[in-house]
Amino acid sequence: MTALEIDRLHKAYTDTYSGEEVTAIDEVSFAVKEGEFVSVLGPSGCGKTTVLNIVAGFVRQSGGTVVVDGRPVDGPGPDRGVVFQSHALFPWKTVLGNVAFGLRMRGVPRAERNARAREFLELVGLNGFAHRYPHELSGGMQQRLGVARVLANEPAVMLMDEPFASIDAQTRRKLQEDLTGIFETRRPTVFFVTHDVDEAVFLSDRIVVLSRRPSRVREIVNVKLPRPRRWQDTAELPEFRRIANRVNELLAVDEDTATGGVAGKDVEGGHDAA
Numbered sequence: 001m002t003a004l005e006i007d008r009l010h011k012a013y014t015d016t017y018s019g020e021e022v023t024a025i026d027e028v029s030f031a032v033k034e035g036e037f038v039s040v041l042g043p044s045g046c047g048k049t050t051v052l053n054i055v056a057g058f059v060r061q062s063g064g065t066v067v068v069d070g071r072p073v074d075g076p077g078p079d080r081g082v083v084f085q086s087h088a089l090f091p092w093k094t095v096l097g098n099v100a101f102g103l104r105m106r107g108v109p110r111a112e113r114n115a116r117a118r119e120f121l122e123l124v125g126l127n128g129f130a131h132r133y134p135h136e137l138s139g140g141m142q143q144r145l146g147v148a149r150v151l152a153n154e155p156a157v158m159l160m161d162e163p164f165a166s167i168d169a170q171t172r173r174k175l176q177e178d179l180t181g182i183f184e185t186r187r188p189t190v191f192f193v194t195h196d197v198d199e200a201v202f203l204s205d206r207i208v209v210l211s212r213r214p215s216r217v218r219e220i221v222n223v224k225l226p227r228p229r230r231w232q233d234t235a236e237l238p239e240f241r242r243i244a245n246r247v248n249e250l251l252a253v254d255e256d257t258a259t260g261g262v263a264g265k266d267v268e269g270g271h272d273a274a
């Protein structure tokens with residue numbers, strides 16, 4: 001079943017100072033199936049975050065439609081949970097309280113919400129930290145908490161906007177492995193924005209490569225790598241490098257154009273319908 005359908009999405013911003021109109025997204029269409037991990041990748045400033053913010057309901061599109069679980073998006077809602085790059089946690093609540101909060105909002109009784117919150121803390125490896133406060137956690141642990149908080153609410157789609165971008169390289173690898181482990185056990189539907197090609201290949205079932213602004217879908221690349229995935233084994237597979245090379249090749253089209261290189265050059269390869 002389709003969890004998220006983005007159809008001919010278009011977004012123009014009006015610059016507050018100059019009053020000029022900037023088209024961020026020209027026309028973007030793709031769908032994410034239930035239990036699928038889809039990453040969106042593209043050159044800097046191509047509109048990745050804008051697509052995510054429109055899906056989250058934080059930003060309104062200028063054209064096109066976004067449908068989540070069969071319902072058109074019209075503002076934020078509990079069917080979409082967002083994990084941000086910087087941790088949007090409640091500093092005055094404990095780790096347990098942060099996870100239980102959304103459940104409370106949804107009217108889940110106290111005993112059940114604490115049990116559910118603990119289950120998700122265990123899933124992300126934070127079971128020993130239930131009574132700590134966010135400032136007592138490392139950046140990586142805060143990000144795990146962000147994931148637990150979203151997953152506990154069982155959203156139709158988990159939206160992740162470069163969640164590991166500000167985390168040191170070694171911790172990032174561990175968090176990526178943990179995220180893929182969580183994905184393999186619980187199969188949430190994930191829409192993941194990144195500019196890290198290896199990260200996208202490691203985590204995803206499919207990668208939507210956008211062109212530079214005003215963006216369009218350049219190609220949707222299938223990632224048919226076996227799961228469970230572990231950096232040590234997965235990155236060794238020839239198929240991993242083949243896919244990463246393919247994505248880099250697609251991104252290079254825009255770099256060439258931007259630097260006045262092979263303008264308009266296109267790459268070979270079949271397009272995959274969304």
Ligand SMILES: Nc1ncnc2c1ncn2[C@@H]1O[C@H](COP(=O)(O)OP(=O)(O)OP(=O)(O)O)[C@@H](O)[C@H]1O
Binds near residue numbers: 014
């Ligand atoms: N509120 C806004 N007002 C005006 N222009 C905006 C606004 N938000 C984004 N833009 C413009 O829209 C374009 C797309 O921005 P967006 O942040 O979505 O891109 P991105 O691909 O996520 O960028 P990055 O890779 O740098 O994170 C950019 O040119 C940006 O300057």
